[in-house]
Amino acid sequence: MIEGPATFDDEGGERGIRTLVLACSSEDLELATYKPDFPASIPHITLYDGPPSAVASAALRLLTGFPWGLRLHTTLSVHGSSHEALLRSSATDRGGIVMTTAADALRGSVFLDLGLGDIPIAMLTADQRIAVVEAIARAIHVDGSVSVASAPATSGLTPLTTAPAGQLAFWSPEEVWSITGEGPRHRRADQRKRGSFPTPPELARDVAAAAAKYANLDPSDMVDFGDPAVGNGVLYAAAREAVGGDRINSARVVEIDETTARSTNQRWRRSGISVLTGDFLGVPAEEGAWSLVLANPPYRRSQDISQDLSNLRGQIASRLGIKVTARADLYVYFVLQADAWIRQGGVAAWILPSEFQVTGYGAALRSYLSTKVELLRLHTYDSRDPLFDNALASTCVVILRKNSPSPGNRVMVSTGGTLSAPIRVRDVSTRSLALSPRWSFAALDRTTHPAPDPGVIRLGEIFTFRRGIATGANSYFVLSDSQLEKMDVHRQWVRPLAPRAREVRGGRIGRDIDGNPIPASGRWLIDTPATIDEIRSQSPTFAEYLQRVEAAVGDRYLVARRPSSFKQEPREPAPFLFVYMAKRDGTTPRFLMNESRAIHLNNLIGMYPKESLWERFADMEEVFAALRSIGVAQLELAGRSYGNGLLKLEPRELTELRVAPGKQSGFGVTETRSTRI
Template identity: 30%
Template sequence: MVSENETIRRHEQDAFDSTHSQEERNEHGQFATPYDLARAMAEDLQSRVPSDSHVLEPSCGTGSFISALSALSDSFTITGVEKDSSLSETAQRLWANDSCNIVNADFFDYASSESEQFDAIISNPPYSRHHHLSQSEKRFYSQLAVSFSGVSLSGLAGLHAYFLLVGTGMLKTGGIGSWLIPSELFSVNYGEPIRKFLTQKVTLERIHFFDPENLQFDDALVTSCVTVIKREKPGDGARAVFTYGDFRSPRKTISIPLRELAALPKWQHLENYEERENHSGRVLGDYFKAKRGIATGGNSFFIKTRDEWHNEGIADEWLSPILPAPRSFHLSEVTSDASGWPQESDIALLNIPRTASYANLPTPVRKYLDGCPEKIRGSYILRHRSPWYSIGNTKSAPIVCTYMSRSDSTPFRFIRNKSDATITNAYLGLYPQTSMSEEELDSMCNMLNNIPSDVLINGGREYGGGLKKLEPRELMSLPLTSSPS
């Protein structure tokens, strides 16, 4: 049973959410923690800290964590910090008393002037993306992060990363921090300094990954994890516990020595870490380079069927074959006619060489270019491309990878391309490091399509709603069970 104040808090939270647009809440990262999860995290924190701990909630909102802590014990002393005045007002009205102080302030301003250290932190920091932060804010947050943790973050880091580093620096030695943060922090490049911090400067006690279909927040498209940190340097035998599924009753628990964890570039998919089989030691990058397909700046303008181009009066001289979008193309092999065009597709790209003078182009081509819609003509890519109508290099790739998917059984497909067709940036192209025969390329493509789905998924990253993605560097790191024959 929840308290009367908790019932009021939920009503106030719903009212706040209904009067603020999705765009506003995304910009400010204002997604309240569901009470059941707040309660589970509070119970876990309670098991790790003294009963009379002073707990900091650095972004308390209406007070979901404060409500959960108060329901568990009246021995905690709580300080809640909230920047938004209306949310702070609600928290003040519901929770402020002799053992709970609500501060209406920006957390970073508060941290820069507060000298007290805390026994514990529990937080769902704002999930604001880096492009919502001004350059002056980034400089201020970055200076504080270095001051409190010694860690310098990339400009691509979101607000939650700064919260974690500064907040951890406000803990007493041996203090515990429990953080609800986006799980992508443990796969993306900008998270590397934090992963190093968690294995070398503090002790990573537990990371709990929720299943991708369980977003925790109905309206935030991120998968979440709970990260529990102790502010003390790790001992020689320190291990981190990784749990999966339900926070209270995980479906799987594994323990990884921090020294081994520190050597792993990604932590988001380690469920089968203890059962991993040895492979040949070779990775795809030993044989190939990966490149994104071309960004036309306006597929609807630059890509049509050959018949449609011919109806415009534009001859094949100004066209190149290109593969259809992955969602409408499901073949595993593309064969070629005598001229290099795919036999399975008649999609073509308007491919005007950069050396071709506009004045010397055929009349139908110039007429078509003159009719380019302003929305496309004014796009970033076309405004910064010279000449705007020339796509540039369109070299075909002998193996093509679909690098985004929501499928668990076939997350990424590898297509053997035996034609001259190029690809858009909806694909990744694989180009051999050294000369390969057609038979070797066939063998390699077959090998790639036989990589277990869990290995492919674990090699990439996963977002809210089960979206899986494999970036070029991640693709190059895929392990191979054997060498191409």
């Protein structure tokens, strides 16, 4: 669909505009286009992109006078890049301009009608260029492959936003900044702050196809679609493809960002979509409005939520009887709040971080899914294959039907591959889910659990775990060897830090004659009770550096709460260290034995032996051998998976790992295609 002309620029500029495009819409292209940097953009055909041009401004005014809203009936080929598309087309250099055969034929016809002969395009005057633009526009409007689109269906909802003229009618500020250079080129940091990660089309298709299957629609059934965080509408596009656009009775969706809402309304207005602009968590619920929900709610961590959600937690407790902790991430509220919008028997498919399966704050969501609705499917994608650009959380999909669960209800739990073709599958009873504190695939797969063994010991029985030092500003408080030498830093003012795990061969940190680590980390932590004045008498350069540090970060919370800005929290060297987040492929040793006086920052967890350790182990070497025998299966069972194959274990989760003195304790996995639990 060719919607009409637009520009990125201020149309009132004296020198003219720098960009001129024809804004387009295409339902087919919605599921073939993925622009994570510019999720609110829509397809467009670039007519001009260059220095400010009065001719481009005149062309915009001319083109605005045409009716547009043209439906183009043609076959489009989708390519991976513009270069690939160019190579596979008939485009070639024709008089200094790259054109396809069809474009050159149209040029020849227009030039002949205007009496321009074979004048090279570059030699046309301003008036001639405008005449050519007008002639081509007229030709497009009467072409046999083009028809005038019917007016969009009325939605029955008064729009909450009106698209302004100019650039914001079609693009987000991010895309405008990228084109014009008038701001940051990429705004993924803003996306992370908002917890907004655009859904890749292939994921949207996978989820929509599965949801449509579980919806089990009769031929005459119509769908009332909903999405509480619609974004660019890719899940709506996938739903239309999966169930058929003619079966969408209504689509009432919510989007908090006004620019994105405007763009989504623009691209889907002909389908009758109703885009409500506002915070879904603050919008009054339209009880039972939705029969099919596909949603990727924002992934914003609890510490990044600025609004007070205590009233909402009270409402959820009153309506569902579920207590949500203040530590819950934002997506938990979205799922529970959406329950009121979904009608009885309606199906919802949620794209969620898999963290809720194993975290304490996720208990509210696990309770809802196992006791309040009929859980149909729980699928976790392989964390080594990140689905979202710039998002570390591993992804899962929850599909539910809003019915009370029956006593014998069973759930298909799967992992790896896709919803339609998973790698591993388990058949799990809802009852067992309700009783299980962890829903990760490893935890639900009983074959990963070690057999009872009186000789097996929980690490929590023999170790005390302590997180590493949180300095509040590592870039200021951690110094390199060269900085120590340059600023004449005396060794009594700093402490050596443990080397990075990937630099430690065999997982063993040795020590030199001074007790410093081998291999040397080359990093030193400022840790001294000495005042700046006391240090100045011995090293004026270092004292000056400390003054700059205090001015820069002295008011930060962790720094300000210390008695002295440069005296860190007490921490003894830990005999054993655990790398709390690393890839599960085994390339980085997770357990390290530390024979040095090096201390650890909060990327490591210190393991301090209890007296009971020596009742079961003969020496440190036996302990280290037992720790190193803990396999990936155990780590997966206790930990949390993240994108790029990362696996994280917190101190509390470490306490549940098990070892057996003198035995190999890497509990393995016996793979079966389908197991009933």
